[in-house]
Amino acid sequence: MRTRRKRGLLLLCMMLSAGMMLFCTGCGRKTQPEDETIRIGVSIYDQYDTFLSQLMEYMNRYVAEKKNDGMQISVLVYDAAASQKTQNEQVQQMIEEGCRVMCINLVDRTAPTSVIDQARKHNIPVIFFNRELVEEDLMQWDQLYYVGADAFQSGILQGELAVSIFEEDPSLDRNGDGAVQYVVLEGEAGHQDAIIRTEYSVKTMIDKGIPVDKTGYAIANWNRSQAQTKMSQMIDEYREEIELVLANNDDMALGAIDAYQALDIPEKERPVILGIDGTDVGLEAVRTGELAGTVYNDKEGQARAIVDLACALITGEGKEELSLTDGKYIRLPYELITAENAAQFRNR
Numbered sequence: 001m002r003t004r005r006k007r008g009l010l011l012l013c014m015m016l017s018a019g020m021m022l023f024c025t026g027c028g029r030k031t032q033p034e035d036e037t038i039r040i041g042v043s044i045y046d047q048y049d050t051f052l053s054q055l056m057e058y059m060n061r062y063v064a065e066k067k068n069d070g071m072q073i074s075v076l077v078y079d080a081a082a083s084q085k086t087q088n089e090q091v092q093q094m095i096e097e098g099c100r101v102m103c104i105n106l107v108d109r110t111a112p113t114s115v116i117d118q119a120r121k122h123n124i125p126v127i128f129f130n131r132e133l134v135e136e137d138l139m140q141w142d143q144l145y146y147v148g149a150d151a152f153q154s155g156i157l158q159g160e161l162a163v164s165i166f167e168e169d170p171s172l173d174r175n176g177d178g179a180v181q182y183v184v185l186e187g188e189a190g191h192q193d194a195i196i197r198t199e200y201s202v203k204t205m206i207d208k209g210i211p212v213d214k215t216g217y218a219i220a221n222w223n224r225s226q227a228q229t230k231m232s233q234m235i236d237e238y239r240e241e242i243e244l245v246l247a248n249n250d251d252m253a254l255g256a257i258d259a260y261q262a263l264d265i266p267e268k269e270r271p272v273i274l275g276i277d278g279t280d281v282g283l284e285a286v287r288t289g290e291l292a293g294t295v296y297n298d299k300e301g302q303a304r305a306i307v308d309l310a311c312a313l314i315t316g317e318g319k320e321e322l323s324l325t326d327g328k329y330i331r332l333p334y335e336l337i338t339a340e341n342a343a344q345f346r347n348r
């Protein structure tokens with residue numbers, strides 16, 4: 001037990017020294033006695049994921065802003081390092097550390113049983129976020145919640161963006177065959193955002209009257225360097241044929257740009273590249289024009305919703321104001337980002 005706890009604390013120290021997070025801050029309510037510290041545990045599936053590390057940075061800022069506002073809270077953050085087994089152990093540590101709400105970014109969204117069982121046994125509510133478990137699992141207990149976004153909407157917005165770009169400039173259909181030859185860079189196999197984004201982005205283009213041809217497809221696990229490798233292979237194979245790259249997130253879109261850059265292919269000879277997320281690096285690429293556009297995945301809104309819901313569950317106050325769907329879900333809307341409005345999304 002001691003070894004496990006040490007590992008957790010080591011992680012916390014590492015995260016602190018990496019400047020990523022938070023700790024011992026306020027939750028914005030004054031109903032808590034001063035000598036009582038409320039603990040919230042957070043476990044993220046992989047601290048190297050760009051979107052999630054930015055979400056956590058914002059959560060830290062949001063919690064810090066509330067720090068002097070009343071109740072004392074310590075937020076314990078763990079990195080599951082892509083292992084569900086490690087995350088299950090972290091849940092046990094959170095319980096031992098006295099966490100009163102656990103916020104879990106599942107490693108394997110199909111395997112929440114251990115987390116749910118442990119939480120239920122100790123009567124500790126769980127807020128799952130970003131990696132959505134199936135509804136039947138969320139319904140297993142009335143103290144389970146989900147904070148995220150509507151994956152369908154992100155796919156539809158990316159598809160609409162592609163439609164407007166190709167309608168505005170027909171010369172982007174380089175071979176002039178009246179159809180858009182596209183490749184997909186997909187996130188993790190089995191992740192709700194990957195499956196739905198790909199399907200709805202393509203479906204939207206077809207529904208809006210743009211004929212499409214699927215030229216290539218590769219899974220790159222949300223990861224920039226994996227995407228660069230996969231994109232290089234597809235460029236090798238299809239070269240000029242590719243007119244559009246639909247990436248399930250900004251990091252993979254940036255990996256595609258890296259691949260073209262590494263091959264010294266000038267910007268005017270590259271296809272249209274689209275991402276999703278609006279991370280800092282993604283926004284910068286939209287500003288410079290390398291990325292034709294992206295879709296904002298509201299990390300700030302999601303971080304605020306997680307903290308506000310955790311506070312409401314602990315204090316018993318304010319849950320109604322959060323307007324949960326079916327008493328369980330908070331989903332933040334996506335927004336379209338192009339060079340015209342990219343600046344508005346910086347430092348939200």
Ligand code: GAL
Nearest residue numbers: 049051052131193222249277
């Ligand atoms: C998605 C996000 C990806 C990645 C993934 C991890 O919502 O767009 O960039 O962070 O979540 O679950």
